[in-house]
Each structure stands twice: as C-alpha cells, then as structure tokens.
Amino acid sequence: MVQADPSEDLTKFIFKRSQFSPLNNRVKYSVFIPPANRRLSVFRISGLSESDVWRIGETVGTQRALPLLARANIKAVSVTEIGLEIDADDVPPRHASIIGWPEEASAIKLKAIELAGRSLLRLQ
Amino acid sequence: MSNLAIQCIGDDCPPFWTMPSGRGFDEKSSGKIVIDLEKAIAQLRESVTITFGRPLDEMRCSLNEIYRECSVADWDSYGARAITEDAYEEAKKIIDLLPSSIPAPEIIAEPTGDIGFEWHKERDQVFALSVGGKHRIIYAGIFAGNKVHGSEYFGETLPPMIKQHLRRLYL
Numbered sequence: 001m002v003q004a005d006p007s008e009d010l011t012k013f014i015f016k017r018s019q020f021s022p023l024n025n026r027v028k029y030s031v032f033i034p035p036a037n038r039r040l041s042v043f044r045i046s047g048l049s050e051s052d053v054w055r056i057g058e059t060v061g062t063q064r065a066l067p068l069l070a071r072a073n074i075k076a077v078s079v080t081e082i083g084l085e086i087d088a089d090d091v092p093p094r095h096a097s098i099i100g101w102p103e104e105a106s107a108i109k110l111k112a113i114e115l116a117g118r119s120l121l122r123l124q
Numbered sequence: 125m126s127n128l129a130i131q132c133i134g135d136d137c138p139p140f141w142t143m144p145s146g147r148g149f150d151e152k153s154s155g156k157i158v159i160d161l162e163k164a165i166a167q168l169r170e171s172v173t174i175t176f177g178r179p180l181d182e183m184r185c186s187l188n189e190i191y192r193e194c195s196v197a198d199w200d201s202y203g204a205r206a207i208t209e210d211a212y213e214e215a216k217k218i219i220d221l222l223p224s225s226i227p228a229p230e231i232i233a234e235p236t237g238d239i240g241f242e243w244h245k246e247r248d249q250v251f252a253l254s255v256g257g258k259h260r261i262i263y264a265g266i267f268a269g270n271k272v273h274g275s276e277y278f279g280e281t282l283p284p285m286i287k288q289h290l291r292r293l294y295l
Contacts (some may be wrong), residue, residue, distance in 0.1 A: 016200060018190060018232060029252055030232045030240060035203045064201035105236065106273035109252060110264035117247045117266070 004086040004096055006077040012073045012119070013057040015066035020121055027072040027119045032098075032112035039097035044088060054124065055123075056094065071122045078118040099120055148182060179228035183219050186231045187212070187239070194233040205237030210257025214278065215239040218255060221282040226294045238262065243293055251293050265289050 004010070012031055014020055019031045034040040045053045046060055054068070061068040085100040098115075101108050190207065193199060198208045215231070218241060222229075229241040238254035253267035255278060263286060264273035276283040 016193075017231075018193075021230065024244070026244065028232050028242060029250075030234050033236060035235050036205070037203070040201065042131055059146060066201055103292065104273070105262045106264050106275055109240075109254070109262060110266075110273040112249050113252060113264055114271075115257050117250065 001085075002088040002090070004044055004076045004088045006075075006080055007042050008046045008076040009084070010074050010076055010079070010096065011045045011053060011122075012040070012042045012072045012074070013068060013070060014070040015061055015064065015068060017069060020070050020072070022070075022121075022123060025121055027070075027116045027121050029109065029112040029116040031072055032115040032119075033108065034098070034101050035098055038101045039087070039099055040101075042086075042096050042098055044076075044096050048094075058120045059124075069124055071124075072116070072119040073122055074115060074119040076098075079115065082114050084111060084115075094120075180219070183228050183231060184216070187215050187219065190231060190233045190239065199233070200235055202235065204233075204235035207233055207237055207239060208257050211237060211239050211255060212257075214255040214257050214259075215241075217278075218253075218261075218282070223282075223287065223290070226290050243290065245293055249293060251289050261286060263289065265293070267292055 014027070014031055018028070020027050032040065043053075043055075043056055046063045048056075053071070057071060079086055079098055083100065084098050086096050087099050088096045090096075103109065191212045194204070194207045195209075195212075198204060199206065205229070211264060227243065229243045232240040232242055232252075234240050234254055235255065236254075238256040240252055241255040242252040248266055248268050251263070251267075253261050253263040255261055259278050261276045261278045263275070265271070267289075269295050272289065274285070276285050
C-alpha cells in the first residue's frame, strides 16, 4: 500500500445537494461515511490548479452520471491524526482511498463527524 | 378541562399534570384557575404554531425529499444502500419525538441506508444520530473535545441517553 504524504491536500467530490450546507459554508458528515467496502474515495490534489481539480471532479461526475456540485478539501494529516489511513492507489490517477475504519457503526459516524469538521467546503 | 402534555428534555423535570384534589379552593376560585389555565394553554398553542410549526413542517419536507431521492440502491453512485420504508417510518417517529426546546436538526441520507439527524452548533459542538428501521439509534457527538458514540434501542420513546446528549449541546 502506498501511503499519501501527511502534508498533501485531498479532496472529496460531492454530487448530492443534501451533503453540504452553502448557508453555513460546511460539509455534512455523511460525505465522509464510507461505502460498504470501507474505502472512501478521495483525490490527491497537491500542486494542481483549481480548474484542474474541478476538471477531475467533472470527469468523475460524468462517469457516474451525477452533476458535480461541490467538494470537501481536507489535509492528509487530518485523516491520519484520527487513526485512519490513506491508500494512494492512483487508479485512476491521483485517486486514493481513506481506509482503516473501525467496525462499529457509531465509531465510523464519529470519524465522519471529525473529518467533516476538519474539511473546507468549495462550491462549484 | 383538557390535559396538557409537555415534553421535557431533562431528567429532573417535574410532572406537569396531576389529578385535581377537589380540595383547597372554593367553586369560584377553582373556576378562575381553570380559565387562567385554558388561556395559558391557548397562548402556548399559538406560540407553538408560530415558533415551532414551521421547522417541524420543514423537517418533514426534508425527510420526504430524501426518501424520494435515496430509496433506490446506489443513489450516490458509490454503492449506497437504499433507504427503506422502515428507516423512513423510524425517522418520522424521531421527528415527532424531538423536544421542541432544541433547534431543528439537518436531515441527511447516509450511504449505509440510514437516515441521519445532525445538530451542528459549532465545529467542535456536533451531535448526530441515525436510524435504519432496525429499532436502533446509532449516535456520535463531539462536545468541545469530548467524544461520544454508541447505540441505543429505539422503541416508542426517545432514549434518555439521546436526550442527555442533546441537552449537553443546547442547554
């Protein structure tokens, strides 16, 4: 497993309106609840321009037939500090997965709340 | 005289309704008490409609919208589980049981198929719970550095532990 550098910037693309609050300028915790395979998809964006980052998101959205609405930026160190890991699988390029989730659903929810609190909302 | 039920968030709330003893007041004075009480109840009902009626409707609307959008599998294209009718019914029950003394939560679909309720006071003052139609409430919260998480059986009432955490956030 290739780990991301702690200083790297990551982003999670958001395709559902109910997952962020423009009014309060924040991301809701559900963005960071992992799917059943416990691999939360993110992209490593250090060194990329804003337009390059949005372009990646639009490509992902097109593949999933969902409109890209926003993204949640988060530092890799914010992920590792709370006991999670980043698998920089690079498939597709710059893709990574947040892994190492606890078993208990409530513990996962707590991690998701912590990640949401450490992330920054960027609107499309 | 009609009964008045007031939901209380604390554990130490006194009972609001007791059987009249029929002693201690004459007919005239007890009649005045009844009138005063009925006036107070009418005022309370009026203020409830203005202050709390709208958030309640908005919560129900938000829940309906989420159920409509997320009741099919893979609604997020990342393999999310569908929100079931049982989860929807439990979420409706949560809305009905929430104490009116706390702000309305934001209602969220979770990829697990649960319906979540989030109270976000500040970045480090957050509480969230979710239901998935299995008679369990899954909760987690951060209270200025203190972290909690767990699950509670969900039957006909809001578990005291959940009320306690909400009180910790808002009272």
